[in-house]
Amino acid sequence: MTLPFAARMQGAKRSFIREILKVTADPEVISFAGGLPNPATFPVQEVAAAATKVLAENGAAALQYSTTEGYPPLREWIAARYKTRKGITVDPDDILITTGSQQALDLAAKVFLDQGDPLVLEKPGYLGAIQAFALFRPGWRPTPLEEDGPDLAALERHLDGAKLFYAVTSFQNPSGLSYSKAKREAVAGLLDRFGTFFLEDDPYGELRFAGEDLPPVYSWRPENSVLLGTFSKIAAPGFRLGWMVAKGEIKERLVIAKQAADLHTGSLDQMVVWRFLVDNDFEAHIARSREAYRVQCEAMQAACAEFLPPEVRVTRPEGGMFLWAEMPAGANSVELLQKAVACKVAFVPGEAFYVDGTGGNTLRLNFSNSNPDRIREGMQRLGECMRQCLDGKRSA
């Protein structure tokens, strides 16, 4: 019997990153490959206390079906946090709890994308979004990222006739880059001019350890944008808890798509995370995470300066979990990875983040899941492998 797969599954691949993660199960491998938060930041005891309390006080509700929109107190917490942290007024009714922000990408794709619809995204772009969108077969319009945000001339060309612009505006995955205040304003202006719908993904916004906090582009045009957030980086990813901020008709459609996708996000998870948030000093918790990431990022930047060949360019993130390295044109990071794995160090080759087949000379380095000593050791190994690759290139 021929298997009756849908056309959308042609060419759909497993995440290269998740395949690499299998190699890195070897504890001797120093892995900069995954996007794992530092587990030392996980509030394990606080979560245990929250779970005990929720089940004792409200066990039947925590284990029962619940509403598609999500647990009201958690939605209220998120709205209040936008007010205190970003100065944005968000109605709790405009928040839809999702099963991680990955689900938000799937729901947005379902609600907005017809096959062939022009979709503007960053270049490099977030792999999870590329995977979610790819199943709905849009027309990709990858738009180069610069140090302070997208190349505005390219963005202007690409927005003309586009259906949607998807972007990670702070400490982007994979590049670590953030939009400056000026570029946020300029992007909002261009989106308004072309009447393009905006999907803004902000998983790392709370993880700023340097520079000035900036509002999401969403805040310039909430009516024609959807803003995504997640508890994966501010509580823990194992809950699979994210959210979307969306208004009116858009939110209604997202709720319909969410019902069809999984009815609702776990009741117990939502109640436990809410309990954790309100029973503990969240500011102190998130401050500890930021500090841990600052130290790890600085260790990686120092090691880049010390060990990487000088012709390799590296970004300088002000938050988040990733650095981005660019080798000279012609170098190949998949070849580099083969050498690197033999030397017990891993990373993600950058080409996975490009929908146009370019980016072969780039790589993503995660700093959040190794301590500074391991970061230094791993970068020393990686620098040696890079030198061999680039020397081989020159002598070839």
Added chain:
Amino acid sequence: MTLPFAARMQGAKRSFIREILKVTADPEVISFAGGLPNPATFPVQEVAAAATKVLAENGAAALQYSTTEGYPPLREWIAARYKTRKGITVDPDDILITTGSQQALDLAAKVFLDQGDPLVLEKPGYLGAIQAFALFRPGWRPTPLEEDGPDLAALERHLDGAKLFYAVTSFQNPSGLSYSKAKREAVAGLLDRFGTFFLEDDPYGELRFAGEDLPPVYSWRPENSVLLGTFSKIAAPGFRLGWMVAKGEIKERLVIAKQAADLHTGSLDQMVVWRFLVDNDFEAHIARSREAYRVQCEAMQAACAEFLPPEVRVTRPEGGMFLWAEMPAGANSVELLQKAVACKVAFVPGEAFYVDGTGGNTLRLNFSNSNPDRIREGMQRLGECMRQCLDGKRSA
């Protein structure tokens, strides 16, 4: 700005059932509308103990990202359970953990359905599946259910050229009907003859309180079928934990779709449910649930005999959570619901379970979420409303 919705969202509606559930928040309303398991069966204390243990022993892993396929010990438990309960050999590697079995429907639709693909389903059919599939716009082929399974002549006609057959073979939602052994064999034979892929949904299989246990149709043809299961009815639905059994290439594609949908199902949920299953007497737990549902079902059947007009036909389920009632042709259960809500009793009008606009004279009655006294009281109210509706019909 015109909102740029995808064509698939045209006509997509919120679940009528979930809207009715809002009305039934009034504690005076006796609701037979939802599909909520009896919360008295929830193992609240056992779950609390499991959560405490998991977080104490393995907290960082429980809160971290994990594999798309799911927690290996949980997959092993499911495979072992198929062996002891159904005599089926399932490889744990062929099990994919999903975010409730609703997600399994979404993933199957993504992997198999192109727009217009002929999809055979039961009539009446499971609403959650209709919603999940509808977003992928198949060509519906609703096939009448009889007391012992599908109308085989209709099924034979519909399987010709079909892409997929979706069915709930035991204690179906909404009808409460089950496939007999003979019909299971006949269905497997027809599927083989037409080379049709089979998606078998079995959320209620463990909830048999009368009659003989039967193997899923899957067991006749595992290579060309996917079998769905869930912990919603045997542990608790608030976890959103389900699974798919699928082999080889099919499982690979489902894993890809799952990565794009939500990366993986909650790590903590999976570990806690596994801990609950292995640290407690699961047989005793599920036996208590079966007994509770048997008592509730019998109370509803007795009340049907006592209070419903004799021309109303009612199914006699041997398990699960639902009864199905059919009023004489021409009667309308949406009108009945308006009367019923005024009398503080609720149910789901059957037309939501039909993709062809028929079924207006039918209704779904849930017996798992009310105690026998409330069931009797609610059915008395409902019987009175029905009598008024049917009398009004006759005198009109």
